[in-house]
Amino acid sequence: MAQEIERKYLLQGDSWRELSIGSVYCQGYIPTKNQVTVRVRIVGQQGYLTIKGPSVECSRLEFEYPIPVEDAQEMLNTLCEQPWIEKIRYKVEWGGLTWEIDEFDGLNKGLILAEVELKDANQEIELPPWIGEEVSHDHRYFNSYLVKHPFSQWLR
Numbered sequence: 001m002a003q004e005i006e007r008k009y010l011l012q013g014d015s016w017r018e019l020s021i022g023s024v025y026c027q028g029y030i031p032t033k034n035q036v037t038v039r040v041r042i043v044g045q046q047g048y049l050t051i052k053g054p055s056v057e058c059s060r061l062e063f064e065y066p067i068p069v070e071d072a073q074e075m076l077n078t079l080c081e082q083p084w085i086e087k088i089r090y091k092v093e094w095g096g097l098t099w100e101i102d103e104f105d106g107l108n109k110g111l112i113l114a115e116v117e118l119k120d121a122n123q124e125i126e127l128p129p130w131i132g133e134e135v136s137h138d139h140r141y142f143n144s145y146l147v148k149h150p151f152s153q154w155l156r
Helices: 015-019 069-078 143-148
Strands: 003-011 023-030 037-043 046-052 059-067 085-094 097-104 112-117 131-134
Touching: 015 085, 023 069, 023 143, 037 069, 037 143, 046 069, 059 069, 085 143
Parallel strands: none
Antiparallel strands: 003 059, 003 112, 003 131, 023 037, 023 085, 037 046, 046 059, 085 097, 097 112
């Protein structure tokens, strides 16, 4: 079984930008029930199909499989809800961990999140200076939520 344990944060400042070059991600979600998420993603010329179980605290089951990019594109075009999630992902090494920073585009433009995967839910981590408020338990920051409720439509 694959267990995903991650914490998610808003960012403060942009000093992280000098630490990494980003990759373009395009992803969509196939509608499901019972808090199970099925994600289709394209990164460069590689497609991925990911199935995630319901979240419990900052942990959930996750299974990810590479698929042909043509299959992923067809699934995005025909099976996934609109709009897709468009973002640039940066990977930054800090404190012995890999931080993934997502800078959203499209209807979620203006939102920048950092997440870090952990081995244990209680793992101590050194927060980089560009990390702000933790939003791990706020469902509004899940990509699957942002498809239906884009950041640009939130009341600010």
